[in-house]
Amino acid sequence: MAELIVFWVFAPLAVASGIAMLLQRNAVYSALFLVVNFFALAVFFLMLGAEFLFAVQIIVYAGAIMVLFLFVIMLLGVDREERLVEPIRWQRPLGIFLGVGITAEIFAAVRAGVGFAAKAPGGFALVNQGGNAQAIAKVLFTDYFLPFEITSILLIVAAVAAMVLAHRRRGAVSGPPPAGPARPQPDREAEVAG
Amino acid sequence: MIPAPHLDFLPLLPELIVAGVAVALLVGGALVGRPSQTVLLLLTLAGLIAAAAASAYLWNWDGPGRVLGEMIQADRLAVVSRMILLGVGAFGALYGHHYFARTGVARMEFYPLLLLAVSGMTLLVASADLIVVFLALEILSLALYILVALSFRMASAEASMKYFLLGAFSSAFFLYGLAMAYGAAGTTKIDGIALALSGRTGSQPLALAAVGLLLIGFGFKVSVVPFHMWTPDVYQGAPTSVTAFMAAGTKVAAFTALIRVLDVSFQPLTWDWRPAVWALAAASMVLGSLLAIAQTDLKRLLGYSSIAHAGFILTGLIATDGAGIAAVTFYLVAYSVTVLGAFGTVMLASGGIRERTSFDSFRGLAGRSPMLAGLLTLFLLSLAGIPPTVGFIAKAGVFGSAIRAGFWPLALIGVLASVVGAFFYLRVIVLMYMEEPQAELEPEGAALPGAALALAAGLTLVLGVFPQIILPVLEKAAILRW
């Protein structure tokens, strides 16, 4: 009963915030609606018994990813208004068609139960008995400890990438400065057309 | 108390060495401030050689086939592919040293990033779990995005951006495929998937979706049609030394991982994925060769040629027996040697950071530098697959295994595409020998990359005449244990 109430509070919230995000013309408002959407999704994870994912959703998505989103928006300029006319005319109908298509497909697949393992995820409740985060810790830090350690290498690469691309020293630039005194711009078209 | 897993780090030693040296260089370089490029190069090469020694030692590994929570495969295919990749990495380091030194703005990050990319590649060929495959793919891709941008030129930043956007897109496909595979098999272990799928009958939509999405993910990395769009732009925009490294390295790493995924995980679905691979191979060979004709820039031409070569390699992959795998591995060796040589020559001949790589700059190269023109001719002939170069043996191998598996129409398409390919490679050769020079471009001689080029040329010829030198090794490596 409680689950039903929570679901019917957060499901419309998730859908509404998703639609509102798409309809906003100001990118910052869009991003804020996305935060609402992330929180609503986090609650769904909680309802499904995935408490760890609930925490990840809030800490990483509503936290870190949103910071990056807002950063990029601010980097490009808040006042920038996107042109709403598609440069490629057939793109929008095709997008709508494909979107509707995949929604219908997922509906059909879920209804037919296509490819779902015959054994119900009863094991999930069993595994989760001692707590979801504990269950994750048990596999993550034993069976999957190598991928876990490899992740740190990935994070190092990400740090180096950020430094090389965004932090200029010794004139070792990897592109023209984004906002600085006007510099002679090489002819991009000629470069690309090659 | 949760018991600790059994730790057997030896089969991971090459990656540990390479990544360790990379981390050490990163921290050391940051602490020193402005480290000498030569010292960095020497340390990089030392790390690669140590890793090669470690992986050679693993050839006679008799421990368990999979270690570290069954995440790492300790078989001979991993050993052989690692050796190729470490060699590719050494070439990349030598080229990069030369390329970035002459621009005067060498960044110390080049060496750690190169090593991290190499560690991602070698990890990829040794992974026994799709999650490790994904992480390795991300490490190598992320490092390559940055390496591509490590140059002054606008085109370099643009290439990096394109590569990053499409690469991130393809990673999403791969991840989706991974999730589907888990849904279908209940595991992400490469051999576990095969065990879970093998007993089943009837249609398996989830498993089919998985193999399709994984193929798309790999397809982007190895640039097969229709996932090739980034290739010419990125190959042209990237610093030539980086192009050489990535062209050879990503192909070796991603194709070896693809062998494991297709021939082990989805071996029970062989009859389902074969038509898809068939179509991808045919489209890559045909389109890669046809589009290359219209090019007027040598790096771009080699980019299209790499698309065609991805198709040739897929042709060998369609035969799922040991001989097919050996043929593919031989092709990867051949392609690495040849393409490293070709891009190395282009780097030396194209004059400084400005990278004059249009055909005009190569007109009459033979008059200005007979040595470079001769080398480039050799490598182009090998790419075209003309005897007595290694490219010929490699092509014969993959077409042979395709025919043995009953896919002669595909082999026929391959032969026709090779004929088209020979045309545009020969056109460049004609350009270099028969026409008057137009650009006042001084090709440069340089000791280190020169030696590397000589080695590549030597291998191209020697392996072309005596493929038996490495074929037995590759055949032993082609036995997949699971």
Next chain:
Amino acid sequence: MLGDYLPVLILGGLAFAFVVASLFASSLLRPSRPSPAKLAPYECGNEPVRLPKGEKFSVKFYVVAMMFIIFDIETIFLFPWAVSFRKLGLFGLVEMAVFIALVFVAYVYIWMQGGLEWEQAPRPMERTAAEGEQEEELLRAG
């Protein structure tokens, strides 16, 4: 299942109720005599204006954003590790130490390269004149 989170919900409700109640109470209790000066937002005597058109963040903030994400991800791994710390034993301690040490490498690198220095001149100081000229020329040449 969800019942475990009832206290959280109650806490959230209380927090919300407190905000509403205190605003409402203060609107009832306080004297209300608005004047233009009082209504102006307090910003050091200056009338706040919109950011000028085209105001943008500097790209160097990106390094900070990236650092935040890297350590955020580290936190995510620390969370399940911390709840099972005792069960994981020495092995768990060592593997997390290795992980943190490797992430710390990224931190040391960014720090040493000056990624955290706020006032670093956009024009590099160490660059020689020759390098500068070369860069200009190269950018022009593409």
